[in-house]
Amino acid sequence: MSHVSDVNPLLDVRDLVVRHGTRTVVDHVSFDISPGETLGLIGPSGCGKSSTAMAVLQLRRPDSGEVWFDGQELTAMDERRLRPLRQTMQPVFQDPYGSLSPRHRIRDAIAEPLHVQGSWDRTTGPARVAELLERVGLDPTHGDRRPHELSGGQCQRAGIARALACEPKLLILDEPVSALDPSLRAGILNLLAELQERLGLGYLFICHDRALVRHFCDRVAEMRDGRLSSS
Structure with a gap:
């Protein structure tokens, strides 16, 4: 777990809404992440975690709300203006292959x-x-x-x-160790902690394992039915 200084957020998500058809899968979600901080996002399958990540990355444009990254609001940007910012906000996915x-x-x-x-x-x-x-x-x-x-x-x-x-300044880690054998998970988590310490990276760490998230993350936000509660 990192030590986070009192600085402006690297990522600031405000009142994010994502709909799939008539169904709201991300329902007015707000959170922030400081440089060098890990926010854990937990919740059951289908609760909206990955949809939130896709909207943060602007791979799926939100229906409303704002995503501020490194002091710039992303949702109003066209692809040309987004491109240089995408490079500093990178995903790491569940399936390594x-x-x-x-x-x-x-x-x-x-x-x-x-x-x-x-x-x-x-x-x-x-x-x-x-x-x-x-x-x-x-x-x-x-x-x-x-x-x-x-x-x-x-x-x-x-x-x-x-x-x-x-x-990058921010990594979106979507279940980065859940597909690995338990014997390999600690090595990846240790690597991520070392990289964060060395490079000052912010992490959005998406996971369904409550014990792992509470061990690895600075703060935890729990998602259910598209809504968020922090702890």
Whole structure:
């Protein structure tokens, strides 16, 4: 668990509403996350956790409400203005294999965000990828492999390395350890804690495991039927 300073929020979600058809799946949800802080979002399947994450990332535009990130309001922005901000707010998904293309080598998957961002340099890029692999506890030679040649834990580490490529300020961690064997979960959680301490990252940590969330997170918000209560 990190020590959070008294600063302006990195992420400030205000009165967020998301509807699927006639059903409201996120119902006037508000929360904030400071730099270096982890907010845990817990609740049963179907309660609106992942819909909230998608709306924060602007992968699914909310029906109403505001999402302020790093001092800028995202919901009114067009895609061109959103693009540079997307790079500093990155997701890490539940399925470590599903989040990486099975056809691409790990090094190419990690390099892809740099190509998309337009910051890939063929001279320094390979060293940057190797540095990212080492930062998440993988040997640079793992970059030559494809996802099916890695364990679930190694694959999730590669996914975290990919998320770090664009030097984000916030990670949206959607059930990042629930698909892993219990023996591997502690290693990933320790890695996330170390990265947060070193880089000052904010985390939105989505999980259904109440004990894990209370152990790992600075604050906890519980979601039921699209609504939120904090503790």
